[in-house]
Amino acid sequence: MQLSVTEWGDPQGPPVVCLHGVTGHGRRFRKLGEERLASYRVVGVDYRGHGFSTWEPPWSVEQHVADLVDTADALGIGAAIWLIAAITFASGLVVAVRMRETLRRPMSSAPQSVESGAVQ
Numbered sequence: 001m002q003l004s005v006t007e008w009g010d011p012q013g014p015p016v017v018c019l020h021g022v023t024g025h026g027r028r029f030r031k032l033g034e035e036r037l038a039s040y041r042v043v044g045v046d047y048r049g050h051g052f053s054t055w056e057p058p059w060s061v062e063q064h065v066a067d068l069v070d071t072a073d074a075l076g077i078g079a080a081i082w083l084i085a086a087i088t089f090a091s092g093l094v095v096a097v098r099m100r101e102t103l104r105r106p107m108s109s110a111p112q113s114v115e116s117g118a119v120q
Protein backbone atom coordinates (compact mmCIF):
# COMPACT_ATOMS: atom_id res chain seq x y z
CA MET A 1 0.00 0.00 0.00
CA GLN A 2 1.37 3.42 -0.91
CA LEU A 3 1.47 5.86 1.99
CA SER A 4 0.75 9.58 1.74
CA VAL A 5 3.90 11.56 0.96
CA THR A 6 4.89 15.18 0.47
CA GLU A 7 7.89 16.02 -1.69
CA TRP A 8 10.23 19.01 -1.82
CA GLY A 9 13.45 19.92 -3.55
CA ASP A 10 14.78 18.69 -6.87
CA PRO A 11 12.68 15.82 -8.29
CA GLN A 12 15.79 14.62 -10.16
CA GLY A 13 18.07 14.87 -7.11
CA PRO A 14 19.24 11.99 -4.94
CA PRO A 15 16.28 10.82 -2.81
CA VAL A 16 16.10 11.39 0.93
CA VAL A 17 13.18 9.55 2.56
CA CYS A 18 12.22 11.19 5.88
CA LEU A 19 10.52 9.12 8.58
CA HIS A 20 8.83 10.93 11.46
CA GLY A 21 8.48 9.92 15.12
CA VAL A 22 5.45 8.55 16.95
CA THR A 23 3.56 11.86 17.15
CA GLY A 24 4.65 13.25 13.79
CA HIS A 25 3.78 13.38 10.11
CA GLY A 26 5.76 13.73 6.90
CA ARG A 27 5.16 17.45 6.47
CA ARG A 28 7.41 18.14 9.47
CA PHE A 29 10.34 17.96 7.06
CA ARG A 30 9.18 20.91 4.91
CA LYS A 31 11.85 23.36 6.04
CA LEU A 32 14.57 20.75 5.64
CA GLY A 33 13.36 19.93 2.12
CA GLU A 34 12.85 23.52 1.01
CA GLU A 35 15.96 25.05 2.53
CA ARG A 36 18.69 22.68 3.68
CA LEU A 37 18.29 19.87 1.13
CA ALA A 38 16.86 21.74 -1.85
CA SER A 39 19.20 19.92 -4.26
CA TYR A 40 17.81 16.55 -3.09
CA ARG A 41 14.46 14.86 -3.71
CA VAL A 42 13.11 15.02 -0.16
CA VAL A 43 10.16 12.73 0.54
CA GLY A 44 8.26 13.17 3.82
CA VAL A 45 6.25 10.03 4.58
CA ASP A 46 3.08 9.79 6.70
CA TYR A 47 3.19 6.38 8.38
CA ARG A 48 -0.01 4.33 8.52
CA GLY A 49 -2.10 5.88 11.30
CA HIS A 50 -0.54 9.34 10.79
CA GLY A 51 -1.20 12.42 8.68
CA PHE A 52 -3.03 11.72 5.42
CA SER A 53 -2.20 7.99 5.19
CA THR A 54 -4.79 5.36 5.99
CA TRP A 55 -5.65 4.89 9.65
CA GLU A 56 -6.67 1.26 9.16
CA PRO A 57 -4.81 -1.36 11.20
CA PRO A 58 -2.61 -3.30 11.44
CA TRP A 59 0.05 -0.99 12.90
CA SER A 60 2.71 -3.63 13.38
CA VAL A 61 6.39 -3.14 12.62
CA GLU A 62 6.05 -5.64 9.78
CA GLN A 63 3.17 -3.65 8.26
CA HIS A 64 5.06 -0.35 8.56
CA VAL A 65 8.04 -1.90 6.76
CA ALA A 66 5.81 -3.35 4.02
CA ASP A 67 4.11 0.04 3.59
CA LEU A 68 7.47 1.82 3.30
CA VAL A 69 8.77 -0.69 0.74
CA ASP A 70 5.55 -0.41 -1.31
CA THR A 71 5.72 3.39 -1.17
CA ALA A 72 9.39 3.53 -2.21
CA ASP A 73 8.65 1.14 -5.09
CA ALA A 74 5.61 3.16 -6.21
CA LEU A 75 7.69 6.35 -6.22
CA GLY A 76 10.54 4.74 -8.13
CA ILE A 77 12.94 5.15 -5.23
CA GLY A 78 15.78 2.64 -5.22
CA ALA A 79 18.98 3.59 -3.42
CA ALA A 80 18.20 6.43 -1.02
CA ILE A 81 19.17 8.15 2.18
CA TRP A 82 16.65 7.21 4.89
CA LEU A 83 16.40 9.88 7.59
CA ILE A 84 14.92 8.43 10.79
CA ALA A 85 13.73 11.21 13.09
CA ALA A 86 13.13 9.24 16.28
CA ILE A 87 16.41 8.50 18.07
CA THR A 88 14.85 5.66 20.05
CA PHE A 89 13.73 3.94 16.86
CA ALA A 90 17.11 4.45 15.23
CA SER A 91 18.89 3.08 18.30
CA GLY A 92 16.52 0.13 18.49
CA LEU A 93 17.05 -0.64 14.83
CA VAL A 94 20.83 -0.71 15.25
CA VAL A 95 20.54 -2.95 18.33
CA ALA A 96 18.16 -5.30 16.49
CA VAL A 97 20.57 -5.62 13.56
CA ARG A 98 23.61 -6.13 15.78
CA MET A 99 21.85 -8.60 18.07
CA ARG A 100 19.69 -10.36 15.47
CA GLU A 101 20.90 -13.80 16.60
CA THR A 102 19.65 -13.24 20.15
CA LEU A 103 16.72 -10.85 19.60
CA ARG A 104 13.57 -12.66 20.70
CA ARG A 105 11.00 -10.16 19.44
CA PRO A 106 10.89 -6.44 18.61
CA MET A 107 8.29 -4.37 20.48
CA SER A 108 7.08 -0.80 20.34
CA SER A 109 5.80 1.52 23.04
CA ALA A 110 3.73 3.42 20.48
CA PRO A 111 0.11 3.66 21.67
CA GLN A 112 -1.28 2.24 18.43
CA SER A 113 0.87 -0.89 18.88
CA VAL A 114 -0.75 -1.60 22.24
CA GLU A 115 -4.25 -0.84 20.92
CA SER A 116 -3.81 -3.11 17.93
CA GLY A 117 -2.58 -6.03 20.02
CA ALA A 118 0.91 -5.93 18.48
CA VAL A 119 2.38 -5.68 21.98
CA GLN A 120 1.21 -8.40 24.34
